[in-house]
Amino acid sequence: MAETNINLAAGARSWRWQTAVLIGLVLLLAALPLLANMLGMPSLISLATRIVILAIAASSLNLALGYAGLISFGHAAWYGIGAYVVGILYRHFVSGEALLGLPIGSDQLLITLPAAMLITGLCSGLIGALALRTSGVQFIMITLAFAQMIFFFFVALKAYGGDDGLIIRRRNELPFVDLRENENFYWLSLLIAVVWILLLSRIVQSRFGAVLTGIRQSEPRMAALGIATYPYKLVAFILSGMGCGLAGALMANHARFVSPDMMHWTQSGEFMIMVILGGAGTLLGPAAGAAMLILLEMQLGAVTEHWQIILGPLLVLMILFWRGGLSGLWRQMMGTRHD
């Protein structure tokens, strides 16, 4: 805290700097499709869309993992469930069949995205309520195990493709915007990502966010202050699950395909790597981490088909020697510290 006071003046100056840099960054990202088309590399747009969507998931996981210190190894489940909501709704929209007697089915993005968030919120609430009865290493194991249970559930769900997954023939519709244009879908994803990350930043700066940080630093201390920590952790877990569900719903639209692979346990691991690469407990770190991991995978994939044999040890080295991730690097460059 003392350090923060000393650095207050420098902090205010760098705060203005950072805001300017961020606005510039968003403008640059928004201009990316135009650049890609100009350079004659339209495939860049699809890559950028993927990164933006995964940035939503990583930022959401960061709320639980980076701020509240809840090491969830199962967030791919929420990502996958969000995607399946879009896939299943589309399936019923096409076939016109009822689901559990209700005339459910939609291809309207304004319905499917909130539905995906609602359902992942309910699921993560249920699993979170159970898993949060444990802490520490058991919490890691149990979130992994429950995610595996959900994975098996969808593998066995033959009515919706089982192992093979579901194909979504057309992207969801949005009034006035043609989402079949890749540029439009990219801009939409970017907009949603910016809004979601701004929302997360408001949450983190609120009293709620302060309590979460307090829980990460010392849960007994928070309890001694008279705060019941369980509801805070549960809400953080649910919000972070909903964000991953949102990302999954967008990814289902982007790839026009859903399968249990999306909730494979290695996907959960990748989300965690994104958060750590970028810097846990920082606002933009996870988004940068998502970009870094995807680009790294792509580069290594171009070198050899066995790129994981390089990525694995690289990851070990980064954990051992490069702490703080990208945002640590950024802070060194800007000459500031903030927690």
Add this chain to the structure above:
Amino acid sequence: MILLIEQILNGLQLGVTLFLLASGLTLIFGIMGVINLAHGSLYMVGAYAMAFVAMKTGSFALAFPAGVIAAGVVGIGVEYLVVRHLYARDHLDQVLATFGLILFFNQAIILVFGRQPVFVQIPESLSGSVQLLPGLKYSLYRLVMIGVGLASAVGLYWLITKTRLGMLIRAGASNRDMVRALGVKIGGLFTLVFGVGAMLAGLAGVMAGPILSVQVGMGEQVLILTFVVVVIGGVGSVRGAFLGALTVGMVDTMLRAFLPGMLREMMTGPSADAMSAGLSAMGVYVLMAIVLLVRPHGSAGAHG
């Protein structure tokens, strides 16, 4: 009745395999405070080393020890190169670094052996079956597996409760810093425990090799089940790991054996089969949820 006994034996066999993995995992966590995701990779290394030696020499008397030793050697190498530097880190760093190890091991195995599963025959001397009861014949190999697993459990119990090493292990689990302050070279103890855990994982892989297909990814499937065992049994407790492993082995086997029949009586058609496959795969996780509701810290407390 015959079927039930047979399935109980199958459950026992899965249970001892899980125990071999869970005891190592829980010991390593209990003493060093490290969560090692690459434990499943050691199981895979054991199975592949066994398969490789069996293919080259045709001798199981060589292949079985080779698998166990390979897992132990790789385990000690992993401890020396990576895990040693993670003792002071938080669980998140441990999870991610050992996740990196999994990526490395899986890809290394693909590079050397390819993606195709390797099939190993059950050794000829153990390939027959035994008449246990009138009308009940059971595979000799699986019986030997159960026997070896139970013997390892007894051996581990003896090691932990009756030997000087076991005393240090128990002391290390309850207060690491005090053990160090009393002049025990704790680094060596850690390496030793990690090596023992790795060899137990290798033994599980070696024994499972001939009855499952040896393939990339076999480690992670069993690792996640092992986590369920450890959560049910209580983290850090070998006795809990034993009880948890047998429970999970039994429940999983019974559900897979009897749930399809029960569902088929209630509903008809292929949907019953698909559903029972899904439900029986989910069964152990539901069990874990129930245990958590009743006893959040597992059936046995820590350090049991």
